[in-house]
Amino acid sequence: MRQRRVGTLSMGFLLVSSGILLLYAQFKKVEAFELLVKWWPLVFFLLGAEVLLYAFLQKEEKGKISYDVFSIFMIMVIIFVGSGLFALTQTGIAEGLSNVVKAQSYNLQLPEREFILEDSIDKIVIAADQQISLDIRTSTDKTVSLLGACYARADSTETARKLMNDLTVATHITGDVLYIAFDTTRSAGDMKYYARVNEYTVFIPQDRGVEIDGGNYVTIQGEGIKRDWLVKCDGAVITIPADKKTEILAIVNDPNRLKGNTEWEITDNPETGENIGDNTNRAVTNSTVTGRTGTADAENKLSIVCSGDVEVNKI
Helix, strand or coil, rough: CCCCCCHHHHHHHHHHHHHHHHHHHHHHCCCCHHHHHCCCHHHHHHHHHHHHHHHHHHHHHHEEECCCHHHHHHHHHHHHHHHHHHHHHHHHHHHHHHHHCCEEEEEEEEEEEEEEEECCCCCCEECCCCCCCEEEEEECCEEEEEEEEEEEEECCHHHHHHHHCCCEEEEECCCCCCEEEEEEECCCCCCCCCCEEEEEEEEEEEEEEEECCCCEEEEHHHHHHHHHHHHEEECEECCCCCCEEEEEEECCCCCHHEECCCEEEEEEEEECCCCCCCCCCCCCCEEEEEECCCCCCCEEEEEECCCEEEEECCC
16 A cells, blocks of 8 residues: 655655745845745645645545655744744835845935025024034135935945935024024835934034034034034034134033143033023033133134033144
């Protein structure tokens, strides 16, 4: 009496077909994960077809049907894994995981943006995300220029550039004030590709007042500053000519955070310190110190409210 083992044929066919799919994915540059997610239901078809075939042959040949326990166990494992993949596919998680596997890192330069200022604009207010760094410089013309660096995770350079180009800079004018806000992150969805701005270099006309709110780290080239500035940030480095008539006032939560090659005049602030603008205690604790440096005959003032270090270097 001939004995037929159900499961052996299905297991063999499954191994062969899996190998073919993987080879196809490798040579055709197709994601193997996507192929497995699409074709795994064939496991049910193979095992069911084998059971029916052997049941038919058993009647014809009066043979005996047995079961290849190990093969069936492995097939059941594959079925459960496949069911899990199906659930992940239906919920969109599989697509997200596939995107994570395919994602690559890209460092890109943002296209330059320029805003020509009318003579009526007296002040520029910049709102920045706490995760980006700002490099602030002055210019002699009437244009605000923005240059930026972007980090992206995507499956191709084209996708990364598309996400980068979707990053916007919002501006609006109220009275004599120009407001600028950065869109620092652009995502294609949960667990998918994204682009994030790391830093911006901003050129500002030297004859306008400036207020900067935010920024993980702010670098200021202060040789061209002619008006009063207010900066609220997590850390700042200011480079300024030694003979420039600018007073620098910094509010921090520890005198050891006042750094650089300049001499600081330090006073304690039992509450919120001097009134150098709205919400001066936004980035620091209630117990603060004020550091001053600059000339007695200062023509303008650079005020900084900072939760981290303030470093002033005179050159």
